[in-house]
Amino acid sequence: MSVSATSAFDASAPWQLSEQVSLRDEAFGALAYHHVNRRLVFLKSPELVAIVRGLSSFSSAHEAIDAHVDSSQHQRYVSALSSLFNSELLSGR
Amino acid sequence: VQELLVEEVSI
Numbered sequence: 001m002s003v004s005a006t007s008a009f010d011a012s013a014p015w016q017l018s019e020q021v022s023l024r025d026e027a028f029g030a031l032a033y034h035h036v037n038r039r040l041v042f043l044k045s046p047e048l049v050a051i052v053r054g055l056s057s058f059s060s061a062h063e064a065i066d067a068h069v070d071s072s073q074h075q076r077y078v079s080a081l082s083s084l085f086n087s088e089l090l091s092g093r
Numbered sequence: 094v095q096e097l098l099v100e101e102v103s104i
Binding site (some may be wrong): 040042043044048079084 | 102
């Protein structure tokens with residue numbers, strides 16, 4: 001049995017957009033570009049962009065999500081932030 | 094730059 005060395009995204013922790021990442025607004029949401037690992041990520045909802053831009057204002061990702069989307073969409077956005085974390089676009093604070 | 098909320102592409 002192997003144990004994954006990667007850490008999981010903790011939505012109860014405080015996060016922010018990595019300083020290595022630039023966001024460019026698009027009609028569908030935004031493009032995120034990581035200047036070090038050169039990853040290009042499409043954020044395909046304006047709400048997700050608002051959550052990501054506002055992450056540093058909240059004490060947890062859960063709170064940031066709740067500020068922008070309905071509770072029925074909450075888990076979907078946790079998964080989206082987890083994907084951004086895995087792409088190294090988010091950093092802890 | 095044509096339901097997933099996040100999609101990563103190779104630059």
